[in-house]
Each structure stands twice: as structure tokens, then as C-alpha cells.
Amino acid sequence: GAGVSQSPRYKVAKRGQDVALRCDPISGHVSLFWYQQALGQGPEFLTYFQNEAQLDKSGLPSDRFFAERPEGSVSTLKIQRTQQEDSAVYLCASSPPGQGKVREKLFFGSGTQLSVL
Amino acid sequence: GESVGLHLxxxxxxxxxxxxxxxxxxxxxxxxxxxxxxxxxxxPQFIIDIRSNMDKRQGQRVTVLLNKTVKHLSLQIAATQPGDSAVYFCAENGNYKLSFGAGTTVTVRA
Structure with missing residues (x-):
């Protein structure tokens, strides 16, 4: 596709359920990021992959959050035992190969809006 | 804590x-x-970027100004159009992480 694709677009979960959010980055993009955006706030960094390697997961709020990108393309963000405070928009972004630091502008998907009841 | 923030x-x-x-x-x-x-x-959709070795950069209808002395930057949009209505974020890009401010909601009146 032409851009970063995320699914589902909306997800409603009961508290305690597990959810899985999918991200299809732009073909050929090496770097992939997950961000969490609470209502009325700017996005907050969660985790970063370069190909299949998860280089930084320092932004994941708790051990209930897990992200993977096993083949260096599609990525899944999994949240176990969801809580109400997990309600947010989860954004995925990718960027193409660059020189040295990953400083290129990111291409964001439209996000998955998660509502935990 | 938050490293960037917006005034309004x-x-x-x-x-x-x-x-x-x-x-x-x-x-x-x-x-x-x-x-x-x-x-x-x-x-979020990229508008324009600027590096600290510059104090001004222009794009199509947009200009970013950077004042390192007071650690302030601004985005100027010329001849604002209805399609410019959106939330605007400034972000600081470290090695790979983006740190976003809370955003300014711009509403264009007809």
C-alpha cells in the first residue's frame, strides 16, 4: 500500500481482555515505531524496531505490553489484561533506511483507537 | 518529563x-x-523540520523559526485555509525518538 496501514481501526475491549494491534509499514521501511496517544495529548513513544530487532522498549508502560516484528515487516502490539488506563490511540510509524541516526521524518498510520470498558 | 510544549x-x-x-x-x-x-x-503528518544550525526554514505557505537563545520555535502559516484546521504539534527528534508537545488546535473561521 501507499502508506502505513493499521488494523483494526477501532477496538473495544472489556477490562481484562487481551488485544492485538497490527501495523503494516511502508514496504522497504527499516525502522518501525509504536506511539501511544491519550485524548488531547501528543503521542508518547512506546517502542522502536530496526528490521526485526527491538532496539528500544523503554516507553512500554508495563510488562502487559509486548511488541514484536518477527520478519522485519509487519508488527504487532499486544496488550494483556487490558485496563481502562490503556484506552488511547495507538499509532504506528515507519521510516526508510537512512544514514547513521534515524532522523528522517516518520510516516504515521491512522492509528487504532482502543477503548477499554 | 515533557521536553517540548506549546504556549496555547x-x-x-x-x-x-x-x-x-x-x-x-x-x-x-x-x-x-x-x-x-x-x-x-x-x-500526524510531517509539515516541516529545522535543524539547530538554522534559524529559519521555509516551505510551501509555512515557515518555521527557531530561537535557540530562548529555546523557542514557531510555525507560521500564510493565508490560512479551511484545510489547515487541525492539531499542530512541535516535536524534538533525538536519535530516533520523537518527543511531542501537547498540541495546538487551529480552527479556521470562514
Whole structure:
């Protein structure tokens, strides 16, 4: 596709359920990021992959959050035992190969809006 | 904590007027800044960037100004159009992480 694709677009979960959010980055993009955006706030960094390697997961709020990108393309963000405070928009972004630091502008998907009841 | 922040959460502007959105940052070592536009239901979209070795950069209808002395940057939109209505974020880009401010919601009045 032409851009970063995320699914589902909306997800409603009961508290305690597990959810899985999918991200299809732009073909050929090496770097992939997950961000969490609470209502009325700017996005907050969660985790970063370069190909299949998860280089930084320092932004994941708790051990209930897990992200993977096993083949260096599609990525899944999994949240176990969801809580109400997990309600947010989860954004995925990718960027193409660059020189040295990953400083290129990111291409964001439209996000998955998660509502935990 | 938050390394970038915006001065005003909302801005209402008459169509055709110029808009100015401000942002302050706290990390004096920050050297790369980006402005993003986020429309309702969409992800942030790159507008323009600037590196710390510059104090001004122009794009199509947009200009970013960087004042490193007071750690302030601004986004100017010329001849604001209805399609410019959105939330605007400034972000500081470290090695790979983006640190976003809370955003300014711009509403364009017809």
C-alpha cells in the first residue's frame, strides 16, 4: 500500500481482555515505531524496531505490553489484561533506511483507537 | 518529563489571515525539530523540520523559526485555509525518538 496501514481501526475491549494491534509499514521501511496517544495529548513513544530487532522498549508502560516484528515487516502490539488506563490511540510509524541516526521524518498510520470498558 | 510544549492549546484564525503557532523546549542540547499536523482521525503528518544550525526554514505557505537563545520555535502559516484546521504539534527528534508537545488546535473561521 501507499502508506502505513493499521488494523483494526477501532477496538473495544472489556477490562481484562487481551488485544492485538497490527501495523503494516511502508514496504522497504527499516525502522518501525509504536506511539501511544491519550485524548488531547501528543503521542508518547512506546517502542522502536530496526528490521526485526527491538532496539528500544523503554516507553512500554508495563510488562502487559509486548511488541514484536518477527520478519522485519509487519508488527504487532499486544496488550494483556487490558485496563481502562490503556484506552488511547495507538499509532504506528515507519521510516526508510537512512544514514547513521534515524532522523528522517516518520510516516504515521491512522492509528487504532482502543477503548477499554 | 515533557521536553517540548506549546504556549496555547487553541487558536482561532480568520480564513486568509496568517497563523502563528508557538512552541517552547527545555533541552538546550536539542538539535532537530519537526512540526506535525494531525487531522481528526488521522496520524500526524510531517509539515516541516529545522535543524539547530538554522534559524529559519521555509516551505510551501509555512515557515518555521527557531530561537535557540530562548529555546523557542514557531510555525507560521500564510493565508490560512479551511484545510489547515487541525492539531499542530512541535516535536524534538533525538536519535530516533520523537518527543511531542501537547498540541495546538487551529480552527479556521470562514
Amino acid at each position: 492549546p487553541t487558536l482561532s484564525v480568520q480564513e486568509g489571515d496568517n497563523s502563528i503557532i508557538n512552541c517552547a523546549y527545555s533541552n538546550s542540547a536539542s538539535d532537530y525539530f519537526i512540526w506535525y499536523k494531525q487531522e481528526s482521525g488521522k496520524g
